[in-house]
Amino acid sequence: MTTIRISDDALARACGADELAAAFEKAGASVERTSSWGMQWLEPLVEVDGKGYGPATPDDVTAILDGSSDKGIGVIAEHPFIAGQQRLTFARAGKTRPLSLDDYEATGGWSGLKRAREIGPEAIVEEVLSSGLRGRGGAGFPAGIKWKTVAGAQADQKYIVCNADEGDSGTFADRMVMEGDPFALIEGMAIAGEAVGATKGYVYLRSEYPDAIDKMEKAVRACAHIVAPFVCEIRAGAGAYVCGEETSLLNSLEGKRGEVRAKPPLPALKGLFGKPTVVNNVLTLAAVPHILMEGGASLYDSLGIDRSKGTMPIQLAGNIKHGGLYEVAFGITLGELVNEIGGGTQSGRPVKAVQVGGPLGAYIHPDQFDIPFDYEAYTAADALIGHAGITVFDDTADMGAMARFAMEFCAAESCGKCTPCRLGAVRGMEVIDRIRVGGRELAGVETEPQMHNMPKKGRSPDEEIQLLEDLCETMKFGSLCALGGFTPYPVMSALKHWPEDFRK
Amino acid sequence: MSSSQKLAEIIADHKGREGALLPILHDVQKEFGCVDENSEKAIAEGLNLSRAEVHGVVSFYHDFLKQADPRPVVQICRAESCKARGVEALMDDANKAAGERVRLSTVYCLGLCSSGPNARIGDKLHARLDSAALTKLIENA
Ligand SMILES: Cc1cc2nc3c(=O)[nH]c(=O)nc-3n(C[C@H](O)[C@H](O)[C@H](O)COP(=O)(O)O)c2cc1C
Ligand code: SF4
Numbered sequence A: 001m002t003t004i005r006i007s008d009d010a011l012a013r014a015c016g017a018d019e020l021a022a023a024f025e026k027a028g029a030s031v032e033r034t035s036s037w038g039m040q041w042l043e044p045l046v047e048v049d050g051k052g053y054g055p056a057t058p059d060d061v062t063a064i065l066d067g068s069s070d071k072g073i074g075v076i077a078e079h080p081f082i083a084g085q086q087r088l089t090f091a092r093a094g095k096t097r098p099l100s101l102d103d104y105e106a107t108g109g110w111s112g113l114k115r116a117r118e119i120g121p122e123a124i125v126e127e128v129l130s131s132g133l134r135g136r137g138g139a140g141f142p143a144g145i146k147w148k149t150v151a152g153a154q155a156d157q158k159y160i161v162c163n164a165d166e167g168d169s170g171t172f173a174d175r176m177v178m179e180g181d182p183f184a185l186i187e188g189m190a191i192a193g194e195a196v197g198a199t200k201g202y203v204y205l206r207s208e209y210p211d212a213i214d215k216m217e218k219a220v221r222a223c224a225h226i227v228a229p230f231v232c233e234i235r236a237g238a239g240a241y242v243c244g245e246e247t248s249l250l251n252s253l254e255g256k257r258g259e260v261r262a263k264p265p266l267p268a269l270k271g272l273f274g275k276p277t278v279v280n281n282v283l284t285l286a287a288v289p290h291i292l293m294e295g296g297a298s299l300y301d302s303l304g305i306d307r308s309k310g311t312m313p314i315q316l317a318g319n320i321k322h323g324g325l326y327e328v329a330f331g332i333t334l335g336e337l338v339n340e341i342g343g344g345t346q347s348g349r350p351v352k353a354v355q356v357g358g359p360l361g362a363y364i365h366p367d368q369f370d371i372p373f374d375y376e377a378y379t380a381a382d383a384l385i386g387h388a389g390i391t392v393f394d395d396t397a398d399m400g401a402m403a404r405f406a407m408e409f410c411a412a413e414s415c416g417k418c419t420p421c422r423l424g425a426v427r428g429m430e431v432i433d434r435i436r437v438g439g440r441e442l443a444g445v446e447t448e449p450q451m452h453n454m455p456k457k458g459r460s461p462d463e464e465i466q467l468l469e470d471l472c473e474t475m476k477f478g479s480l481c482a483l484g485g486f487t488p489y490p491v492m493s494a495l496k497h498w499p500e501d502f503r504k
Numbered sequence B: 001m002s003s004s005q006k007l008a009e010i011i012a013d014h015k016g017r018e019g020a021l022l023p024i025l026h027d028v029q030k031e032f033g034c035v036d037e038n039s040e041k042a043i044a045e046g047l048n049l050s051r052a053e054v055h056g057v058v059s060f061y062h063d064f065l066k067q068a069d070p071r072p073v074v075q076i077c078r079a080e081s082c083k084a085r086g087v088e089a090l091m092d093d094a095n096k097a098a099g100e101r102v103r104l105s106t107v108y109c110l111g112l113c114s115s116g117p118n119a120r121i122g123d124k125l126h127a128r129l130d131s132a133a134l135t136k137l138i139e140n141a
């Protein structure tokens, strides 16, 4: 009997993978549900003897089974989108059944943890340091240094907290790890526990990811005996973007409002319930099992450029022809990612703008496409790698509207703790609206004769723009966290590159 | 089981856990479709918190509603990647299809960002929507 492999990843399912799998079973084939290869424009992708067909519908079943389907893409592993990648974190993508312990072990699973237990805490921290691994959640802070701080702290209880809040639009790599290779994340957390002396771990997982919550719950139960004495627990978020910020996340885990805490104290010293806590992103922790394998750290360190070491699971999204997950060493240019690998826009129209790093990342103009994927290079360009989501827009995009949305999003998701963010974002929306309608006239009480100190006329669009620039400066420098502090980047970059979109 | 019994049961289920409040609120929201004043009061008593503390938490998070809404809900992603793929152009038709019968709510990202516009109904996700497909989803919700 032919074995058919179809992903059970949320995206494949949202594109009809379950119905397709049922149709194959009805036709007498045996179906295995695997993780996704990450070629999302081809989902649901059907794999038969290593060859791929997609995007497939139940109508394609007969033709795929008798080999006459015209949706073939050849051998999947040799497809340029896959062959061009260097997959370490996503080494199992497309190849294993996510919840099969057998598949996991057969592909090197648990060998990082086993070795970690042999070499002991100090050597683990040393290897993570020497790998050059930096936090993948956005700030790019060296993971080894954080671990060392927690390891050095004295306390009766320490915690490993996995940040699985993945709120940035254009990102889905955390989701794919949790749905496709959940044991790798748990193994990474157990290794972190081993390194710093923590026996309790929490995964804070956004409620917008029902499939990932389900898979992680099952995975935690299935491997409890392997990671013991380390205990892992899944906690669902409640729809607040700001809870991805680590101190807000800790408050939320503690059962409080997700308000950001001032630092210091660092979570590494006073984190969850005031105890020393490692907070790392899913991708950071999922990179660890590989790094802890024999020779893993030096391989990681040998990849990438400058201080950006190893590989990054880049997410190609938005109006892009070949969207999906592309893991590659740092250094690749944005132009290669968008035009060559991504194949340009899905609409076939010219690329107008690209937002890298989620809602707090700058809008990048195609003129800047030679920028290499590197934390410092992006910072130097007033841009952000963040969680490495890339959202492509074609020439129909209205960048004035996108700038307004950046403010709207900040207003909706602000935790409310500081004024420049809580009020600034609302005022930002209003200013942009006024720029777009051509400024404002004096009105109401302003026109009364006794208002001697009022300006004598309204504001021109140029004066409103000046106001927006001032407001953005205030938000940048006066906000406690990056929600208020970075929202100016998408706004100001849109204004700089596409000023015509602000004048109607 | 009466609703106050059910509530007491949910609280008892989680009471011993670290950071029990959010798991309790999730269960209450799921069971009753909201976290109303009565629930807030019972939870506050159960966890030895003030009602203000519990209310502060409930009102902070988008997932918890003050009042139950009996209508079916369709969540539509309107974040950047879905905007880049044209979700805004579908909203007029979506609102018309929803009318008063269906509640449309906005969500910022479902993690299907290469394949939007996307929507969620219950725990089921829907990708690659055009106006006809979204309208049909709403009509069948
Ligand atoms: C508003 C805001 C949202 C954030 N959202 C996330 C998120 O969803 N996931 C994440 O891992 N980090 C997020 N971060 C970064 C975290 O604060 C923190 O730097 C990260 O969890 C540390 O882990 P890492 O060193 O492994 O990246 C966010 C930060 C801010 C300011
Ligand atoms: S910048 Fe905004 S989200 Fe961040 S702490 Fe201040 S109010 Fe809260």
Ligand code: FES
Pocket: A169, A170, A171, B077, B078, B079, B080, B081, B082, B083, B108, B109, B110, B111, B112, B113, B116, B118
């Ligand atoms: S932006 Fe809509 S699913 Fe991510």
